[in-house]
Each structure stands twice: as C-alpha cells, then as structure tokens.
Amino acid sequence: MNLNSLYYFKVMAEFQHYTRAAEFLCITQPSLSRAMSVLEKELGVPLFEKDGRNVRLTKYGALLNSHIAEGFREIESGYRMLHQFKKKNSGIIDFSFLFVLGYQFVPNLIKNFQANPEYSQITINFHQCNTLTSLTKIKEGEVDLGLCAYMPDEPDIRFTSVLKQDLVCITSVHHPLAERPALSIEELLPYSIIRYAESAGEIQGDIDRLFEECSQTPETFCTMAEEITMAGLVSSNHNNCIAIVPDLDVLENFSIKKIPLNHPNAYRTIYLATSNIKPLIPCVETFFHFILHYANAYKSLNAFVN
Numbered sequence: 001m002n003l004n005s006l007y008y009f010k011v012m013a014e015f016q017h018y019t020r021a022a023e024f025l026c027i028t029q030p031s032l033s034r035a036m037s038v039l040e041k042e043l044g045v046p047l048f049e050k051d052g053r054n055v056r057l058t059k060y061g062a063l064l065n066s067h068i069a070e071g072f073r074e075i076e077s078g079y080r081m082l083h084q085f086k087k088k089n090s091g092i093i094d095f096s097f098l099f100v101l102g103y104q105f106v107p108n109l110i111k112n113f114q115a116n117p118e119y120s121q122i123t124i125n126f127h128q129c130n131t132l133t134s135l136t137k138i139k140e141g142e143v144d145l146g147l148c149a150y151m152p153d154e155p156d157i158r159f160t161s162v163l164k165q166d167l168v169c170i171t172s173v174h175h176p177l178a179e180r181p182a183l184s185i186e187e188l189l190p191y192s193i194i195r196y197a198e199s200a201g202e203i204q205g206d207i208d209r210l211f212e213e214c215s216q217t218p219e220t221f222c223t224m225a226e227e228i229t230m231a232g233l234v235s236s237n238h239n240n241c242i243a244i245v246p247d248l249d250v251l252e253n254f255s256i257k258k259i260p261l262n263h264p265n266a267y268r269t270i271y272l273a274t275s276n277i278k279p280l281i282p283c284v285e286t287f288f289h290f291i292l293h294y295a296n297a298y299k300s301l302n303a304f305v306n
Helices: 003-015 018-025 029-043 059-086 105-114 131-140 203-210 227-235 249-253 282-301
Strands: 048-051 054-057 090-097 121-128 145-148 157-172 193-196 220-224 242-246 256-260 267-275
Touching: 003 018, 003 029, 003 059, 018 029, 054 059, 090 131, 090 282, 105 121, 105 282, 121 282, 131 145, 131 157, 131 267, 145 282, 157 203, 157 227, 157 282, 193 203, 193 227, 203 242, 203 267, 220 227, 227 242, 227 249, 227 256, 249 256, 267 282
Parallel strands: 090 121, 090 145, 193 220, 193 242
Antiparallel strands: 048 054, 145 267, 157 242, 157 256, 157 267
C-alpha cells in the first residue's frame, strides 16, 4: 500500500467510474483498475462492486473512504498551512528569550510588531529560557530565533549583536557599599560574589574580564542561573555577598541597591541567535529584521541600553 494507491482510491470513490476517474488522474484506465485490484488484494476485501456501467463502494469501501477522505483533508489542510509560510507576512514563529527580557523589552517588541496590520497573520509562540536551552532548541529546530547571551564553540549558531546592557553591582541596603554612588572594580574584591552558572552563557566571562587588571578576584559565594534569585539572596545581606548583573528595572522590586561600576567595559551584549545551517523562512526573516530595527530604535531612546 502506498499514498498513490490511497489517493487513486479516494478519486475512484468520488467518481465511482473508472474512465472518468482515470482521466482526472491522467493515467490509463487499466492502470487504475490494476491499482484498485492490488489494494483490494492487500486488504483482503472488495472495495467496489458493479452498478450497471458504473461501480459503487461496498460497505468495506465506504468504511475505508470515510477514513481516507478525512486523512486527505488533513493532509491538504497541512499543505495549505505550510504553503503560506512562503509569504513574509504569514506563518508561525517560535521565539525564545531570556527571562529578564520578558519584563519590558520583549512585551514592547511584540506590541510594536503586532501593531502593524501587515503582520496580523503571523503567530508567535514564546519560549522563556536560559541561553543554553535556547541554543539547544534552535539547533533541534524547536525554535526559529532567540534573544540570548553569546556562547563560544557553537558553529551551528549565528549570533547577531542586538543590545548592550549596563552591568551594575547589587548589594543589600545594609551593605557597607550601599551608599556609594559608584564603585571601582577594586572595591569589590573584599566581598564574596554570586557568579553566573555556565547555562547563562558568556555573561560571566564579561564579568570576569572586569577583574583582569586586579591582583586577585573575589571569592565565589555561589553560582546561579538568573538575576531574580541573585537579587533575592543579595537582599538578605547573607555574608555581605554581592553580585554583578545587568541593570534591570525589575530589580527595583527588591530591597537592594544598584550601584554603577567605574569601568569602560561594564556591560554585557544580548545577541539574536539563529541557525547557521537551516535557512530562515520568510516570516521568520521578517521578524528577524524587525527585531534589529526595533533594538536600534531602543538604543537611540536610551531606554534599555547604552
């Protein structure tokens, strides 16, 4: 049994006439008759019976046709849905982003994207996840593009710089450094620091480079994957620990101080990651360029980045 045989059967069930069905299929009548005979032999039941000059479905043929017709309707529906992906203004996009971008940047990005009537036929599925998970999903084809940190040794991923976020030191409100208007990197050395886990991407490398000219580095208090839990721990003032994190508005919900760092490289870069192997379908390419354009406008407003 193959798909051609089932399609021939579907057409025969509609015409119930070998000559007309064969003409519709652009094959000879003997070829169609032979295909139906083979199908009946495989199934072990008659599918058609003579009805004068025509044929009609047997009860077995009618039963098979009820399933075949539904199956081909689903196939045709899927084909039409996928066919629309050829257009730049319709389709489905799977989009991943870092948790911290879900508070302000991504909601405003999507609001502006969907405000354009031209994109009303584009559906976006959201995936909030860390950098490692985001890149894994992109490589496996579950996600089309994602906002994340950079990760080295990822030849299958194309990284495009999108945003820069200031890095700040966060302390509890009772910390010895809490009242300082700004801090040098050297002033952080006596205090244990919360570091990022490897799954967070390159951000810990950006932070480590801030200490390259120091004679020592701070002791590690613990490692964590995201900023919200870091802020919660820092606010408890446990062991006077500190953390260096992006300057995020959401951190103001915690009992902490955000203190600028006196260092020219006190920032981290957010990248737009896509597959370096699989081509972008038109609607994803449209969204890709929209993100770049929107991020550039965000920079000019100083709302999120330097």
